[in-house]
Every structure is written in structure tokens, then in C-alpha cells.
Amino acid sequence: xxxxxxERMLTWQTQLARRAGVELCLRRVLVRDVGKPRMVEIGRxxxxxxxxxxxxxxxxxVVVEVAGGDEPMRSYLExxxxxxxxxxxxxxxxxxxxxxxxxxxxxEKNVDVYFEAAVGGGIPLISAFRTDxxxxxxxxxxxxxxxxxxxxxxxxxxxxxxxxxxxREAQAAGYAEADPTDDVGxxxxxxxxxxxxxxxxEIRVRPSDIYREGIDGIEPVDFRYARELGYAIKLIAHTQxxxxxxxxRVHPAMVPLDHPLAQVEGANNAVFVEGDLVGQVxxxxxxxxxxxxxxxxxxxxxDLARSIRRGVQSRPSFSFDDRVGVIPMGEVVTRAYYRIRAxxxxxxxxxxxxxxxxxxxxxSSFIQKDAxxxxxxxxxxxxxxxxxxxxxxxxxxRIAQLEPVRAVSSFLRVF
Amino acid sequence: xxxxxxERMLTWQTQLARRAGVELCLRRVLVRDVGKPRMVEIGRxxxxxxxxxxxxxxxxxVVVEVAGGDEPMRSYLExxxxxxxxxxxxxxxxxxxxxxxxxxxxxEKNVDVYFEAAVGGGIPLISAFRTDxxxxxxxxxxxxxxxxxxxxxxxxxxxxxxxxxxxREAQAAGYAEADPTDDVGxxxxxxxxxxxxxxxxEIRVRPSDIYREGIDGIEPVDFRYARELGYAIKLIAHTQxxxxxxxxRVHPAMVPLDHPLAQVEGANNAVFVEGDLVGQVxxxxxxxxxxxxxxxxxxxxxDLARSIRRGVQSRPSFSFDDRVGVIPMGEVVTRAYYRIRAxxxxxxxxxxxxxxxxxxxxxSSFIQKDAxxxxxxxxxxxxxxxxxxxxxxxxxxRIAQLEPVRAVSSFLRVF
Numbered sequence: 001x002x003x004x005x006x007e008r009m010l011t012w013q014t015q016l017a018r019r020a021g022v023e024l025c026l027r028r029v030l031v032r033d034v035g036k037p038r039m040v041e042i043g044r045x046x047x048x049x050x051x052x053x054x055x056x057x058x059x060x061x062v063v064v065e066v067a068g069g070d071e072p073m074r075s076y077l078e079x080x081x082x083x084x085x086x087x088x089x090x091x092x093x094x095x096x097x098x099x100x101x102x103x104x105x106x107x108e109k110n111v112d113v114y115f116e117a118a119v120g121g122g123i124p125l126i127s128a129f130r131t132d133x134x135x136x137x138x139x140x141x142x143x144x145x146x147x148x149x150x151x152x153x154x155x156x157x158x159x160x161x162x163x164x165x166x167x168r169e170a171q172a173a174g175y176a177e178a179d180p181t182d183d184v185g186x187x188x189x190x191x192x193x194x195x196x197x198x199x200x201x202e203i204r205v206r207p208s209d210i211y212r213e214g215i216d217g218i219e220p221v222d223f224r225y226a227r228e229l230g231y232a233i234k235l236i237a238h239t240q241x242x243x244x245x246x247x248x249r250v251h252p253a254m255v256p257l258d259h260p261l262a263q264v265e266g267a268n269n270a271v272f273v274e275g276d277l278v279g280q281v282x283x284x285x286x287x288x289x290x291x292x293x294x295x296x297x298x299x300x301x302x303d304l305a306r307s308i309r310r311g312v313q314s315r316p317s318f319s320f321d322d323r324v325g326v327i328p329m330g331e332v333v334t335r336a337y338y339r340i341r342a343x344x345x346x347x348x349x350x351x352x353x354x355x356x357x358x359x360x361x362x363x364s365s366f367i368q369k370d371a372x373x374x375x376x377x378x379x380x381x382x383x384x385x386x387x388x389x390x391x392x393x394x395x396x397x398r399i400a401q402l403e404p405v406r407a408v409s410s411f412l413r414v415f
Numbered sequence: 416x417x418x419x420x421x422e423r424m425l426t427w428q429t430q431l432a433r434r435a436g437v438e439l440c441l442r443r444v445l446v447r448d449v450g451k452p453r454m455v456e457i458g459r460x461x462x463x464x465x466x467x468x469x470x471x472x473x474x475x476x477v478v479v480e481v482a483g484g485d486e487p488m489r490s491y492l493e494x495x496x497x498x499x500x501x502x503x504x505x506x507x508x509x510x511x512x513x514x515x516x517x518x519x520x521x522x523e524k525n526v527d528v529y530f531e532a533a534v535g536g537g538i539p540l541i542s543a544f545r546t547d548x549x550x551x552x553x554x555x556x557x558x559x560x561x562x563x564x565x566x567x568x569x570x571x572x573x574x575x576x577x578x579x580x581x582x583r584e585a586q587a588a589g590y591a592e593a594d595p596t597d598d599v600g601x602x603x604x605x606x607x608x609x610x611x612x613x614x615x616x617e618i619r620v621r622p623s624d625i626y627r628e629g630i631d632g633i634e635p636v637d638f639r640y641a642r643e644l645g646y647a648i649k650l651i652a653h654t655q656x657x658x659x660x661x662x663x664r665v666h667p668a669m670v671p672l673d674h675p676l677a678q679v680e681g682a683n684n685a686v687f688v689e690g691d692l693v694g695q696v697x698x699x700x701x702x703x704x705x706x707x708x709x710x711x712x713x714x715x716x717x718d719l720a721r722s723i724r725r726g727v728q729s730r731p732s733f734s735f736d737d738r739v740g741v742i743p744m745g746e747v748v749t750r751a752y753y754r755i756r757a758x759x760x761x762x763x764x765x766x767x768x769x770x771x772x773x774x775x776x777x778x779s780s781f782i783q784k785d786a787x788x789x790x791x792x793x794x795x796x797x798x799x800x801x802x803x804x805x806x807x808x809x810x811x812x813r814i815a816q817l818e819p820v821r822a823v824s825s826f827l828r829v830f
Binding site: 008012015016121122123124128131132137263276278280284291292298301302 | 419423427430431433434531536537538539542543546547548549550551552675678690691692693694695696697698699700701704706707709710711712713714716717718734
């Protein structure tokens with residue numbers, strides 16, 4: 001990622017200077033190992049393994065951070081801002097966890113913090129919320145914002161692969177890391193949703209406020225049922241405004257096939273925004289990778305350079321209302337899909353139906369398959385109408401405990 | 416459109432002031448008829464039918480223009496800029512025809528011209544090119560940028576309606592004007608492509624440079640063949656970079672069903688951008704209508720107000736290279752679809768094939784239907800591989816003159 005940024009800065013100097021109105025000069029590159037061979041030819045004298053050589057150099061006006069992870073990057077960025085340097089960062093973890101603090105320190109120091117690359121690669125998102133959509137009250141943001149899981153789910157759907165095989169394919173294709181937990185567990189999407197939600201509503205949304213579920217419970221057969229019912233399965237990051245509060249959640253969901261988010265392919269990202277004036281806007285592109293990230297980082301750099309040239313801070317400053325909270329998941333109204341394995345004998349349906357009735361959950365569709373004749377078990381696939389999530393969860397637990405039920409093999413929200 | 420802008424300014428004063436950092440005060444509204452009843456309650460003292468009351472009032476800092484059309488709007492905007500006022504406009508005709516002049520006058524006067532609303536309603540487009548995508552060399556822009564024709568083509572496809580009926584439906588639904596020429600003839604899309612092309616490549620693309628064809632030659636049966644061949648029919652605005660020149664054209668085209676532009680529904684707009692770093696980005700939303708346009712106009716106003724508050728011009732200025740020209744359509748390499756009605760007798764195929772061979776056009780698919788047994792005529796549907804458009808056109812003319820051919824009933828490019 002860093003090499004792509006350096007490459008564009010070094011090989012596109014004329015164009016960047018023309019567009020920024022000022023020359024962008026690469027002064028120092030912080031790396032772990034100065035001796036390591038690099039993809040891009042960078043003068044050896046620019047490389048350093050000592051952060052102080054950037055952070056304490058008063059001639060450096062802008063610090064670009066594309067390393068990722070919480071510490072030491074948070075401290076580096078804080079130190080840069082505190083000493084009056086502007087910052088361009090692609091760091092979703094730092095921005096999700098400490099963004100408001102860094103932005104308010106930046107406002108105090110009259111410097112800018114740009115972070116377009118932290119969410120959705122080169123897709124214009126942060127800038128869209130900061131300027132284009134400013135005349136709107138944002139009503140909701142729904143996104144497929146993690147390319148790795150989207151690739152994995154796509155492979156599972158296409159080939160009926162188990163999760164582990166699809167993850168291995170994603171690793172081989174360079175879409176998943178050696179330890180895929182951050183993506184598969186929904187953590188990455190949660191950071192990004194925290195950033196998007198904070199900016200969309202001008203409130204403080206912490207990653208820990210967001211309900212999070214990964215894709216690890218999904219089995220190949222769920223994709224078959226999803227198709228049968230007219231859905232795709234996607235890892236959805238969703239936030240929605242309610243009176244005085246917002247909804248914010250990351251989890252796999254059944255998405256109707258004609259919904260734009262159902263059609264997001266491969267490792268792409270897509271963000272669906274609804275504003276009260278603009279209506280629905282959809283923004284799609286590569287959400288990760290060195291080149292798209294460099295597009296966002298260098299785009300931010302150009303905008304920043306323009307404002308530095310004019311001697312002013314050009315960006316609107318942020319404010320985050322701390323009084324607007326996130327609705328607990330149990331209170332969120334949603335629909336659900338249950339896949340239940342039960343003994344194939346009289347009374348099962350009645351017992352399951354009774355639980356739903358007692359929890360006040362209304363059923364939308366019902367499919368029974370007698371898949372395992374020799375075992376005398378059948379698979380019940382049920383989707384519900386919208387209800388409070390706590391009721392759906394209670395129904396799930398109670399059904400799992402019914403005597404003829406072997407397991408609630410899957411539980412997914414329906415979007 | 417004007418009412419929606421006024422409404423947001425009058426009813427959202429607090430929010431706008433907070434976001435802009437300064438109060439936005441509606442000072443004067445130019446209307447044709449001061450006495451006419453208005454959708455929005457506007458103090459009668461704000462209304463005037465005299466342009467001078469806005470343009471010559473030194474206390475007015477920003478002129479917002481949402482009236483449309485060339486004159487007198489071009490003169491008004493020029494006068495506003497010349498007297499040091501900033502301008503926010505939704506006027507695609509003025510910006511397509513006179514944008515570079517107005518922008519250079521504005522740079523001279525140190526004021527800003529914002530025109531996000533001129534293309535694609537509230538979809539962030541101009542701002543995306545001006546900032547987010549600045550680190551990229553833009554390779555191509557392909558768009559469904561006229562909502563009216565997209566609605567009309569959608570109705571024709573769904574119900575096999577003739578053009579006239581679909582246009583009447585669009586008029587009834589409020590998507591088409593009483594005189595639909597501007598949309599149906601592709602003029603509107605041409606203005607918008609001129610603006611997008613100019614900004615994407617930083618060159619001067621005049622509407623008159625752009626090859627333009629409307630949707631009026633398309634018949635319901637073409638949609639049936641399109642489906643059979645795996646295409647949708649869309650009015651496409653396309654521009655693409657070539658060494659030293661660009662391609663720029665507006666015409667109906669067969670678009671592969673799995674291409675994102677084939678999936679744009681109703682009156683929506685979609686813009687597909689390819690940059691050398693960012694890869695492919697797709698931006699979709701409502702391209703017209705009072706509310707989306709107001710979203711863009713008021714968004715521009717907020718950004719402008721921020722920059723006025725800081726006492727500087729915040730936007731990058733434009734430059735347009737006049738040496739990069741548009742490739743004549745005849746030289747553009749494209750694929751084509753022919754629907755030919757011919758007598759059903761030996762030798763027809765040979766004759767048609769001979770023409771294609773002589774013109775160096777290679778055939779990609781061929782369907783023959785003996786649709787009219789009593790008349791002894793058949794319909795030949797042919798798609799070609801990519802060739803210079805002049806060859807495709809010459810083949811079309813020569814085939815129409817073949818003795819057994821009654822007519823080349825349709826000729827469409829394949830995207």
C-alpha cells in the first residue's frame with residue numbers, strides 16, 4: 001500500500017503539482033526494515049526505521065499513514081497532529097476507535113485529518129458525507145464493506161463450498177490474510193461502519209456500540225435455501241436513524257436478489273446511502289488493495305496540498321453529538337431465517353409454531369424438506385415477518401430446546 | 416426545483432448554519448410571475464421579477480441558478496461572476512456550452528462556480544472528479560445519464576410498447592416534458608457528457624464535438640432480440656481516453672446484461688468511472704427531480720459558504736487543455752447489431768455476408784427468423800466484432816441497397 005502511494009508521488013510529480021497547485025515532495029519513509037528490497041525504487045536516504053525522523057522534523061508538513069493497526073499508529077498520528085502536522089491516514093482501526101479525539105485535537109491545532117482511504121478504498125465516501133450530502137438528513141447507510149467476506153460468501157454460494165475452503169481460496173487469491181478473523185468475524189466491517197455512522201449522523205458511534213456477528217455460522221446449504229427463497233447471503237453493515245437513536249449492526253443477512261447489495265460481486269464494496277433530499281445513492285468500487293487505497297490517499301493529499309497552499313484549513317471540522325446512542329440489538333426490528341433440523345414425526349410443526357406464537361413472531365414463509373429419510377429427520381426452513389430481535393432470539397433458543405428438535409442449524413437476519 | 420432549494424434554506428436554517436459555519440440567508444428570489452402561488456411559503460418581499468435586483472445588489476454574495484436553458488441564464492451568471500459573486504448552478508446547457516469561459520472568468524474574479532447539480536442530480540460526480548479521483552488518470556466514463564430515456568426504454572422493454580406510448584407514459588409519470596426532444600434525441604445526455612468529459616480529462620469537450628444519436632429508431636422487437644442475445648438496450652453516454660485524443664459519444668446501445676449499466680432501472684442515473692489507480696467505480700442515484708437537485712445545490716452552497724467564511728476560494732481551479740481533440744465517430748472502434756428484413760430466398764445470406772466481408776467486418780452472431788411466411792420475408796439479426804464505425808455504417812448502407820433486402824430496420828452499437 002505504501003509502495004503504491006510512493007510510486008504515484010515519485011512518478012507523477014508533474015501531474016500532482018499541477019493538480020495540487022504546489023509540489024508534493026516525499027521527504028521520508030518510515031519502514032520496519034531499511035535493508036529490505038522494495039517494489040518501488042525509493043532513494044535509500046529517504047528510508048528510516050525511526051519514527052522520530054518524521055514526527056520530529058519540523059520541515060515535514062504532512063504525515064501519511066498506511067501501516068494500519070492501533071498502536072503505535074494512534075500515538076504517531078497524535079504526535080504528528082500535536083506538533084502541527086496534517087495527517088492523511090488509511091487506518092480504520094485508529095479512526096474508528098480514536099477518530100473523534102484526533103479530529104478534535106486537529107481542530108485545536110488548526111490542521112487537517114483526511115481518512116478517505118479508511119473506508120471503501122477509492123470509493124468517494126468520506127468526502128461525499130462531508131460535502132455532497134451535507135444538505136441531507138441521512139436516514140440510513142447499508143453496505144457490503146468487507147471485500148474478503150464478500151469474496152468468501154460468493155465462492156460458497158457458487159460452489160457450495162464450506163467456509164474453510166472458501167477462506168483458503170480467498171487467501172490464495174490474496175483477498176484474505178493468514179489469520180482471517182478480522183474479516184470473517186466482522187471486526188473490519190464494524191470499524192468501517194463506526195466511521196461511516198459517525199460521519200453520516202454526526203454522532204459518536206464506537207465499534208463496541210455496534211452489534212457484530214461474523215459469517216462463520218453459515219453452511220453451504222443455506223445458500224441453496226436463500227436462492228430458493230429469492231435471496232443472496234451477504235455480510236451487511238447497516239445503520240439507520242430512529243427518533244433520538246440509531247441502529248448499527250454488522251451481521252450476515254439474506255438480501256433480496258433485486259436489492260443492489262445482493263449484486264455486489266467478488267471483493268467489491270458497495271455503500272447504499274439514503275438521504276431525505278437525495279433519495280437513494282449507491283456507491284460501488286474496489287474496497288481494498290494497494291492501488292484503490294493509493295487513489296484515496298493521494299487524492300486526499302492533493303486536496304490537503306491545495307489548502308496548505310492557500311494557508312488555510314479547507315475542510316469543514318467535525319462535531320460528534322454524544323447524546324445520540326445506539327439501539328441495543330434486542331430492540332432492533334428485523335426479520336429472520338431459521339433452519340431447523342428436527343425429527344420427522346407428528347407434532348414437530350405444532351411445537352415450533354407454538355413457540356413462535358408465544359413469542360409474538362409472525363411467520364412469513366415455511367419450507368419443509370425430508371432430507372434424511374434413514375435418520376427420520378427433516379429440515380424446516382422458516383422466515384419471519386419483522387419483530388424485535390430479542391423475540392427472534394428467544395424463539396431460537398426455545399426451539400433449540402424442543403424435544404423433537406435436533407438443532408437450529410442456522411439463524412440469519414433477513415434484510 | 417427552486418422551491419425545493421428555498422424550502423431547505425428556510426426550514427433548515429439551524430442545521431445549515433452549523434454545517435456551513437455561517438448563516439445562509441435567502442435574500443432575493445427571481446421569478447417570472449411574482450403573483451403566482453408558490454409551493455413553498457416565501458415572503459412576498461423576497462420575490463422579484465427583475466434580475467437586476469439580484470445581480471446588481473452588492474450585498475448578495477452568491478447567486479443560485481436553477482432555471483435552466485441557455486439565455487438569459489448564461490448572461491446572468493456571467494454578470495454575477497463579473498461583479499464578484501459566487502455562483503451555484505444546476506444549468507447543464509450553460510455549463511456544457513460556456514463552462515470553461517465562466518470558470519476562467521471566475522478564477523480571474525477570485526470567485527467560485529459550483530455545478531454539482533448540472534449532472535446526475537444529487538449523485539456526487541463533479542466533486543468526485545475534482546477531488547477524490549484527482550490522483551488518477553481517468554481512462555473512461557460510461558453512463559446512463561438521462562433518466563427520461565432510461566424510463567422510456569424500460570417501459571418499451573417490459574411491455575413491448577412503441578416509443579410514442581412509452582413517452583406518453585413517461586410524461587404522465589412526470590419524467591418527460593411536453594416536448595421530449597431534448598431527452599429522446601440525446602441532447603440532454605450530450606450536455607452532461609460534455610461536462611463530465613471536460614472535467615474527467617481536463618480538456619475542452621464541446622457538446623458539438625460529441626457524436627449524438629437519440630432513441631427514436633428503436634422498435635419493440637429490438638428488445639426481444641436484445642434479450643435473446645443477452646443484452647439490455649440503454650442510452651449510453653461514453654467517453655474514453657486514447658493516445659492524444661478522446662472518444663465521446665451518446666447513442667443507444669446493446670449493453671451486456673451483467674454490466675452494471677444494464678441494470679439501471681427506471682429514471683435512475685448511473686456513472687461508471689475507470690481510473691488507473693482506483694479501478695472501476697460506479698455511482699448510482701436519482702439523476703433529476705426537485706429534491707435530488709436541491710441536495711446537490713444546497714450541498715454546493717454549504718461548501719461555498721465554508722470557503723467564504725474563511726475568506727478564501729476553497730476550490731481547485733480548472734484548466735482545460737484545448738489541444739486534445741475528440742475522435743470522429745467514423746474512427747471509433749465499436750461493435751454493432753443489425754436487424755435486416757429481407758426476402759426469404761436463396762442468395763440473401765451470401766449477399767449480406769459478402770458486403771460485411773468486403774468492408775472487413777467480422778460477424779459475431781447471426782440469427783434468422785422467418786417471421787412473415789405469407790410475405791416471404793425473413794428477419795436477419797446480426798452482431799459484429801469490433802470494427803471502425805465508418806465500416807459498420809458503410810456496410811449498413813450497402814446492405815440496405817441489396818436487391819433482396821427490404822430494409823435495415825435497426826442499427827445499434829453493442830457496448
